[in-house]
Amino acid sequence: MLEQMRLLIKLQAVDKTVFLLEKEMEEIPRKLEKFAQEEKEAGMEFEKLSTDLARLKGQRKTLEDETETVKLRMRKAESKLMSSTNQREHRAAGAELDEGRDIIKSNEDIILEIMEKQEALEPKAAALEAAFNARRSAHAAAGEELARRQEEALKILREITSNRAETESLVDQVLIREYNFIRSRRQGVGISPVSKGNCGVCHMQIPPQQFNELLRGDKLMHCPSCKRIIYWADNESLHA
Numbered sequence: 001m002l003e004q005m006r007l008l009i010k011l012q013a014v015d016k017t018v019f020l021l022e023k024e025m026e027e028i029p030r031k032l033e034k035f036a037q038e039e040k041e042a043g044m045e046f047e048k049l050s051t052d053l054a055r056l057k058g059q060r061k062t063l064e065d066e067t068e069t070v071k072l073r074m075r076k077a078e079s080k081l082m083s084s085t086n087q088r089e090h091r092a093a094g095a096e097l098d099e100g101r102d103i104i105k106s107n108e109d110i111i112l113e114i115m116e117k118q119e120a121l122e123p124k125a126a127a128l129e130a131a132f133n134a135r136r137s138a139h140a141a142a143g144e145e146l147a148r149r150q151e152e153a154l155k156i157l158r159e160i161t162s163n164r165a166e167t168e169s170l171v172d173q174v175l176i177r178e179y180n181f182i183r184s185r186r187q188g189v190g191i192s193p194v195s196k197g198n199c200g201v202c203h204m205q206i207p208p209q210q211f212n213e214l215l216r217g218d219k220l221m222h223c224p225s226c227k228r229i230i231y232w233a234d235n236e237s238l239h240a
Contacts, residue, residue: 001218005191005231006238007171008179012191014160014167019188021153028146035139042135046128053121060114063107070107074100175220182228192223193233200233202226 074097081093168176183190192201197211204225206214214221214232223230231238 001220002235002237004172004175005217007167008175008191008229009231009238011164011167011171011179012183012189014164015183015190016188017160018157019183021157025150025153028150031146032143035142039132039136039139042128042132046125046132049121049125049128053118053125056114056118056121060111060118063111063114067104067107067111070100070103074104179229186226186228189228191229191231192226194223194230195233199223199226199228199230201228206230 077093077096077100081090081097084090084093171179179190181190186201189201192199194200194206194211194214197208198205202223202225204223207224210221210224213219214230215235217232217235217237221230222228
């Protein structure tokens with residue numbers, strides 16, 4: 001039994017590492033997806049504000065162009081007013097000038113409102129752009145680090161599992177099936193040391209009579225709480 005437990009302890013060390021590495025690698029795609037989603041949301045926010053600014057600039061440009069066109073018509077109307085030879089031409093030129101002044105006044109008021117909105121939005125757009133670029137750079141660096149860690153984890157997995165099959169073949173088939181069954185349902189841990197009367201994984205106390213039997217080390221025993229296979233941690237024969 002001691003030799004079988006030694007083999008299980010050896011397997012457990014490998015399997016726990018494998019379990020943790022596999023869980024870590026499972027998280028990598030999710031982390032990358034989260035990075036991509038955060039970057040997308042930041043980009044959409046910046047794009048929306050940029051679109052609003054572009055719309056305001058377009059409106060301003062249209063009004064400024066219209067104002068210049070109206071001013072040109074007013075200059076022509078002023079010339080007509082100066083050269084008018086009858087009352088009808090004089091009134092028509094005067095009406096055109098009055099209409100032009102109204103249009104220019106309205107356009108200037110709207111342009112002023114647009115400029116105020118631009119002044120409020122431009123710093124926000126600049127801040128969002130800076131935040132977006134910083135996040136994109138951080139995510140790129142994090143992505144490179146995750147890719148490096150994934151490659152490293154795969155290398156470790158290949159190294160530590162290369163001899164696992166050989167070790168497993170030395171364990172009694174009934175025992176290895178039970179061990180594999182337990183660890184598949186207990187976060188990769190199928191065997192636990194007992195120290196000072198407590199299970200080393202779930203930390204529950206082993207009943208005194210069971211603990212006394214465990215000290216003898218002559219039969220397979222389980223933690224009454226977490227059901228893992230247990231062994232006495234201070235048994236020097238198991239670590240020889």
